[in-house]
Structures are given as structure tokens and as C-alpha cells.
Amino acid sequence: GGAAEPPPRLVLDLERLSQVPSEKAGPLQRYAATIQSQRGDYNGKVLSIRQDDLRTLAVIYDQPASLLVDQLISWGVLDPDARRAVREDDS
Ligand code: C2E
Numbered sequence: 001g002g003a004a005e006p007p008p009r010l011v012l013d014l015e016r017l018s019q020v021p022s023e024k025a026g027p028l029q030r031y032a033a034t035i036q037s038q039r040g041d042y043n044g045k046v047l048s049i050r051q052d053d054l055r056t057l058a059v060i061y062d063q064p065a066s067l068l069v070d071q072l073i074s075w076g077v078l079d080p081d082a083r084r085a086v087r088e089d090d091s
């Protein structure tokens with residue numbers, strides 16, 4: 001992929017995430033809550049996560065990271081710019 005550009009920040013919209021039915025979003029809701037708890041970061045409207053966390057979540061959801069990102073964008077949980085995080089080294 002294109003070399004120079006840094007990866008996009010992965011910033012979860014926690015309010016949107018809380019509105020997605022938990023049958024679909026439950027694993028991500030629990031994952032985000034765990035990160036908040038580990039950081040002691042409870043009051044944010046958004047949560048910045050690691051690029052590595054996206055790979056972990058793709059395993060949890062048993063989906064390619066690119067499809068998971070598309071899903072999160074369609075929920076309004078991630079910004080469309082987040083697609084760049086998976087375009088460069090798609091799995
Ligand atoms: P850790 O990975 O050993 O990180 C220890 C501390 O280093 C973190 O404490 C934080 O102050 C800093 N740190 C590590 N990586 C980053 C980073 O990419 N950006 C920033 N701004 N700081 C970083 P903190 O935040 O209290 O987190 C404690 C532990 O909670 C972390 O230990 C890690 O095990 C877990 N954790 C927190 N946030 C995340 C996350 O987004 N993803 C994952 N996988 N684990 C997380």
C-alpha cells in the first residue's frame with residue numbers, strides 16, 4: 001500500500017455503540033467496556049483503540065477486518081476514514 005501516510009485513528013463513538021442491538025454489538029460493547037475499565041477511562045463519549053484491537057475484534061467476530069470495519073461504519077460507530085486502517089494490509 002501507500003507508504004507515507006500514518007494509519008487513521010480508530011475512535012469508537014460510544015454513544016452510537018450503546019444504541020446498536022447487543023445481539024450484534026455485544027462482543028464489541030464488552031471489549032470497549034474492558035478497555036475503559038483497564039484505563040480508568042469511564043466518562044468519554046469516544047474511545048480511541050489500538051490498531052491491534054481491530055485484528056483481535058476481527059477474530060472475535062470471525063470476519064475479515066475489512067468487513068468488520070464496514071459494519072462499524074454502517075452503525076456510525078467508526079468514521080469512514082477508518083477504512084484506511086484495513087486497506088493497506090487486508091487479511
Ligand atoms: P500496557 O499495554 O502495559 O500499557 C501501560 C501504559 O502505557 C498504559 O496505561 C498507558 O499509560 C501507556 N500506553 C501503552 N500504549 C499506549 C498507547 O498506544 N497510547 C497511549 N496514549 N498510552 C499507551 P493504561 O492506559 O492505564 O492501560 C493499562 C493497561 O490496560 C495496558 O497496559 C493494557 O494492558 C490495557 N489497555 C488499555 N488500553 C488498551 C487498548 O486500547 N487495547 C488493549 N489491547 N489494551 C489496553
Ligand code: C2E
Nearest residue numbers: 009010011012036039040041042043044045046047048049
Ligand atoms: P484527538 O485525538 O483528536 O481527540 C479529541 C478528543 O476526543 C479528546 O480531547 C477527547 O475528548 C476525546 N477522546 C479521544 N479518544 C478518547 C479516549 O480514548 N477516551 C476519552 N475519554 N476521550 C477520548 P482531549 O482529551 O482534550 O485531547 C485533545 C487532543 O490531545 C487529542 O485530539 C490528541 O491530539 C491529544 N491527545 C490527548 N490524549 C492523547 C494521547 O493519549 N495520546 C496522544 N498521542 N495524543 C493525545
Ligand code: C2E
Nearest residue numbers: 007008009010035038039040041047048049050051052053
Ligand atoms: P496514541 O497515544 O496517539 O498512540 C499512537 C501510536 O503510538 C499507537 O498506536 C502505538 O503504535 C504507539 N504507542 C504510543 N504509546 C505507546 C506505548 O506505550 N507502547 C507502544 N508499544 N506503542 C505506543 P495504537 O496502538 O494503534 O493506539 C492508537 C490509540 O489508542 C493511541 O493513540 C491511544 O489514543 C489509544 N491507546 C492505545 N493503547 C492505549 C493504552 O494502553 N492506554 C491509553 N490510555 N490509550 C491507549
